[in-house]
Amino acid sequence: MWSRAVQVPTRFGARATRLCVRPVYCGFVSRLLRRLRGAILGRLVWRPAGVLRPLRRSGQFHRRRSLVGRRARPRRNERGRGSRGGVAGRLSQLRPRRPRHVHARPLPKSGLFPFLLAAICRAEHVGDSAVGRAGLRLGPQGPSVASLARIPAHGPILLSLVALSRAPSPPADFHDRPRGRAGDNGRRAPSGAAAKVGRRPRVIEPSQFPPADLAKPAGRIPRAFLRWARKGGVTERGLPSEQLAARLPAFTASFDEVHVMRTRGVQAMLEVLSGCGVRYLFGNPGTTELPLMDALAGDDRVQYILALQEIPAMAIAEGYALASGRPGVVNLHICCGLGNAMGMLFNAYRSGSPLVVTAGQQDQRMLFEEPILWGDMVSVARPWTKWAAEVPRPDDVPSAVRRAVQTALTPPTGPVFLSLPLDVQMGEAEMDVRPPCLPDPHLRPAAESVRRAALVLAEARNPGILVGSRIREAGAVNELVAVAERLGAPVIHEASTSHGRMSFPSDHPLAAWPLEYWSPDVRKRLAEFDVLLVAGMRLMQQYIYHGPRPIPEHVKLVQIDDNPWELGKNYPLEAAVHGHPKPALAELAELIDVAMTPRQIAAAKQRGEERAAAHRNQRNVLLREAESRYSLRPIAPMCLMDVLSRVLPENIAVIEESPTTTGCYFERVGALKSSGDYFAHRGWALGWGLNCALGVKLAWPDRPVLAILGDGAALYGVQGLWSAAHYRIPVTFVITNNAQYKILKQCAQVLRLPHAQAGRYLGLDVVEPAVDYVALARSLGVAAIRVTEPEELAEHAAAALAANVPQVIEVPIQAT
Helix, strand or coil: CCCCCEEEEEEECCEEEEEEECCCCCHHHHHHHHHHHHHCCCCEEECCCCCEEECCCCCCCCCCCCCCCCCCCCCHHHCCCCCCCHHHHHHCCCCCCCCCCCCCCCCCCCCHHHHHHHHHCCCCCCCCCHHHHCCCCEECCEECHHHHCCCCCCHHHHHHHHHHHCCCCCCCCHHHCCCCECCCCCCECCCHHHHCCCCCCCCCCHHHCCHHHCCCCCCCCCHHHHHHHHCCCCCCCCCCHHHHHHHCCCCCCCCCCCCEEEEEHHHHHHHHHHHCCCCEEEECCCHHHHHHHHHHHCCCCCEEEECCCHHHHHHHHHHHHHHHCCCEEEEECHHHHHHHHHHHHHHHHHHCCCEEEEEEECCHHHHHHCCCCCCCHHHHHHHHCCEEEECCCHHHHHHHHHHHHHHHHCCCCCCEEEEEEHHHHHCEEEEECCCCCCCCCCCCCCHHHHHHHHHHHHCCCCEEEEECHHHHHCCCHHHHHHHHHHHCCCEEECCCCCCCCCCCCCCCCCECCCCCCCHHHHHHHHCCCCEEEEECCCCCCCCCCCCCCCCCCCCEEEEEECCHHHCCCCCCCCEEEECCHHHHHHHHHHHHHHHCCHHHHHHHHHHHHHHHHHHHHHHHHHHHHHHHCCCCCCECHHHHHHHHHHHCCCCCEEEEECHHHHCCHHHHCCCCCCHHHEEECCCCCCCHHHHHHHHHHHHCCCCCEEEEEEHHHHHHCCCHHHHHHHCCCCCEEEEEECCECHHHHHHHHHCCCHHHHCCCCCCCECCCCCCCHHHHHHHCCCEEEECCCHHHHHHHHHHHHHCCCCEEEEEEECCC
16 A cells, blocks of 8 residues: 545534544554454444444453544453554454344444545455445545445445455565655654544645556455345444545545646646636737647637737636636737736736736747847736746746646635746646646634634624625625624625625625715714624725725724735724635624524614615615606616616626716616626726626626626727627627716816816816717627617617627716
């Protein structure tokens, strides 16, 4: 048996624990394997608490504690000759006898069998035995989940004993190695206390095991076990096989055989990316990217999406990454392409989007001459990426791509950058092209921090919740809903200037309106609360300085985030919870139930009912106000949004880059039924929305996608319409045309600039000539129409959302 480490999730009551073991061939394990075949098939019964005893009427062997790492004390009259401590010593006192009867007991939650089940069951098949006829399949990496589901109640013990009979032989030179050593590295093999629960040995992936020793011929299954299996040994008290499968999620996963291949650098990059599930590569090529383009021409696994400029390439990739959860891969043209993409790279950095941005570089053999297009791209990209590097050798390409993907996807997520010189792209080497093994991001927070947060929230008289995009991106929306309902607290999103994703259902009774733009309004809004729970949000992202700080001094803050940099960054906290938001909020909801008294529970219920009634009244008032503006011409922004809200399909995805027009109207009236349907700006480099919608549609091809764009923002990335037409990406684009940069005029008023207060603005109006967005869209191959009436808008928007082609709807709106 080769040395390995296995992690087996189990559960002790409500507390999750990992059991780890690293069995090796040494004298102890050899004796253990020999004795287990006979001793366990004798008169042994597994008790729920880990008690091991033979089925003899006298001389019972008692075992009161965990079998691993503890010493059991046999009765004095049973010590006998050659008594030894440890597992092997205790098993030596048990004489195998033919069982008269077998008592069914559940598999213990601690002890030796869970270790053996995960560490030794490596049989390839079981032949024509009763186990084989029952459908059990044991591969080189252990049993599959489907096979485990067919194991009977005594199946876990059956599986372990079959594995013992099938254990592979030690290496040929094993007996020449030093006794008690793990191979030739001089490190002592774990045993006894070194293998007990709580130790964390280095985890070796199953794909790293030597394949030659895994394909052993089938061994002999013990006859006593075969007789028991033929009788259909199923009892009512055995461990359900579904629970067993749930305990071994990592071990039962299938791994493909790994091959080291000799290939070029660009081909190795494509191999690793395709192994990561990457389906699209977005870019605009140049001379330094030609080797990659040539490799893509012969590879059908990754489709290249051509953009006419780097802004569309980056934004399409970000939209795809946000919607799919996979890395968005971009390829830019050396320094000039990276320069054009910097605005969208800033957006991705601010939103934490997992992008893998690559760019070609000149051949390293002539870098000293400072050739055309060459530059230090790594230093340029580093401030707005999690990691940036230039790959120096073809051999390093797979490792660099694996590191880039893992860095981009590991919370806090974000973009990364790789520079790929021409000689590295075209060079050949022996490369390991396996994809990365991503760590599980669901790290539980410290129990004391969650307990402290629960106590503060349970004692609050009027709590509120501020929520950011990372709750949605962490998949913790349901857990946040549970916390809000227990507290009876309203849930408030960030302002539209930093909104991002929607992390709470807009039609929920506790869904409040998002925060206002300016700090005096925010401060007034939050003054009623005594405690605020801040979940997955940067506290606080203001647009421009305006008056006092937005958080009142009397408010106690409890913050939950998987990024420790955000905890207490700008405001002191009453409780800071560092961990993945999903388990953190789940545990917080449970502890709030425990911490709240009956009086506090009744008060929270009353608060929730009052908040729900207030929110209904607000929505009704807003709807009546929108209806009152239907007669205004040009169309009023609120009228436009109300018309669109009435024609939205159930599974719509909305991308918004027009904050002064939309005003978060869909959220305020509860028009969006799913919290994952909304995408808004977080970085504010313009040109993002039109192209982000294309990426969302590529990730969700079966869902209608609506992009609501300001006229100024649309002009920054309008080249993306060509990509929509070329690849036939059916997105509906609504361009709200007020012929100005309205938000800048509002900011000038907030800053109290003298000429702005007099109504004189310079460079903030897009007029003389006016831009014809219909003609512009048609020139890029997209059908377009201009509407001026609400009824026309409703008709054309509904038809466009149901169509299978991209369409542009230009709507002139009021300028004030």
